[in-house]
Amino acid sequence: MKNHSGRCFLVAFSVCLFVSPSIGQTLTGGQINGRGWKALGKAKVAYLMGLQDGLAAGLIQGSFAKGGQGITSEEFQTEFFKVIPYKSNLDELISEIDSFYEEAANVLIPVRGAVEWVAEKINGASPARLQAQITKIRQLYTD
Secondary structure, three states: OOOOHHHHHHHHHHHHHHHOOOHHHHEEOOEEOHHHHHHHHHHHHHHHHHHHHHHHHHHHHHHHHOOOOOOOHHHHHHHHHHHOOOOOOHHHHHHHHHHHHHOHHHOOOOHHHHHHHHHHHHOOOOHHHHHHHHHHHHHHHHO
């Protein structure tokens, strides 16, 4: 028998989001933003695991869909670790994302953008690079 717990979680999570009276405040462009992230509570781990799985599947499928022979291990790691920091675990990643959303100017940024910015920070980006990136991301989602 197949394990459908992941699918059940997604359905339950989706229902909770859409039943919420403040749904417009938890999404930016149809993506969970900082308010939605804060509302996830303990489900943050599941969200990030789903993001990791989706990213991995997308990289693999995308390389085949373009008529390629697949993606090399090196190419996969390069693209994957642009989004998921290789120098951290999920607890550290959650803590860093929580800190990211403590700044009011970041609350409308979708979680995917927050994760990418946090990945750059954890992976050692310079302060100047981080400032340039956050300015660009904020303009994208607040203008």
